[in-house]
Amino acid sequence: SDLNNARAAALYVLRDQQPTQYQEEYIECRWQAWHYAQEARDAVRIMNTGHNLGMAYMRQGQYQAAFPLFQESHELAERLGNRRMVSVNNKALGNWYVLSQSDYEQAIPYLTRAYEGLQEMDNQFHLAAVCYDLAEVCALSGQGVVGRSYYDEGIRIARALGNEPLHAALETLARQCPELTLALNVRQQQAIGFMRVHGAVTNQEYRDLTDVSPRTAARDLNDLVDIGICKKVGQGRATRYQIALTVAA
Known part of the structure; x- marks a missing residue:
């Protein structure tokens, strides 16, 4: 042995x-x-x-x-x-x-x-x-x-x-x-958790999840896109946000 x-x-x-x-x-x-x-x-x-x-x-x-x-x-x-x-x-x-x-x-x-x-x-x-x-x-x-x-x-x-x-x-x-590692607000953390589980999140789903206005939802989600955490897929009402693999430099 x-x-x-x-x-x-x-x-x-x-x-x-x-x-x-x-x-x-x-x-x-x-x-x-x-x-x-x-x-x-x-x-x-x-x-x-x-x-x-x-x-x-x-x-x-x-x-x-x-x-x-x-x-x-x-x-x-x-x-x-x-x-x-x-x-x-x-x-x-x-x-x-x-x-x-x-x-x-x-x-x-x-x-x-x-x-x-x-x-x-x-x-x-x-x-x-x-x-x-x-x-x-x-x-x-x-x-x-x-x-x-x-x-x-x-x-x-x-x-x-x-x-x-x-x-x-x-x-x-x-x-x-x-x-x-990134300093994200609680809402953004919730959104990432939702995307990890469900694959994507829409503006409406984000608003339902976090109870914020359409403008705040758009700002939060676009911030995640700008730093490379998320990517935007689709257009108009079909727009959804998915996890990206890496953070933008």
């Missing part, structure tokens, strides 16, 4: 140089490690290798194979009192719902439990990664105000740890979800 884990770790490092070979051998090594742990009935190794195998499957888009492994690892972690692995599996299960089903409602409770557990343990490395997950999921589910607090915390931790890859990932996320 340990030898297969070591081999899998080496293949993970080589994944960019040998993508095809990596995919096949990496999953095979993870599966062998988990299989031997099962044969030995070693609960700690089953917990660890099961999580690793689940992650390998999820990276390859084999979501149905990954889910029961995360569940098994989570149950063993709770039984063994391993709080770190409980949180790591909660993070994995939250990401599973995002990646496999875009089900943010199901994902947020898992990710929140992961955040709370890692915060209690002061596990800053994993906590920063969960802050990224929660910032993204909150923004995509129309909860940008909540997501902003996770984004700010993730940036702070990434800087403190000198974690440049995570810091860069968070900055990319901010360009994709500008409501995480």
Whole structure:
């Protein structure tokens, strides 16, 4: 089991140089490690290798194979009192719902439990990664105000740890979800949340949502267009506003 884990770790490092070979051998090594742990009935190794195998499957888009492994690892972690692995599996299960089903409602409770557990343990490395997950999921589910607090915390931790890859990932996320960083009024935050969920918003829908005049609605929406958060589609009464990918420089 340990030898297969070591081999899998080496293949993970080589994944960019040998993508095809990596995919096949990496999953095979993870599966062998988990299989031997099962044969030995070693609960700690089953917990660890099961999580690793689940992650390998999820990276390859084999979501149905990954889910029961995360569940098994989570149950063993709770039984063994391993709080770190409980949180790591909660993070994995939250990401599973995002990646496999875009089900943010199901994902947020898992990710929140992961955040709370890692915060209690002061596990800053994993906590920063969960802050990224929660910032993204909150923004995509129309909860940008909540997501902003996770984004700010993730940036702070990434800087403190000198974690440049995570810091860069968070900055990319901010360009994709500008409501995480820009000073927008409450009405505009509501509009972005509405667009995230429904795809677009019209002037009338914005007025119904925020209880403002047509002139104020037009000004707010045009401001979002000017700074690059939204784009205007259609003309006249058919005009609607959609999320743009990046903020204008």
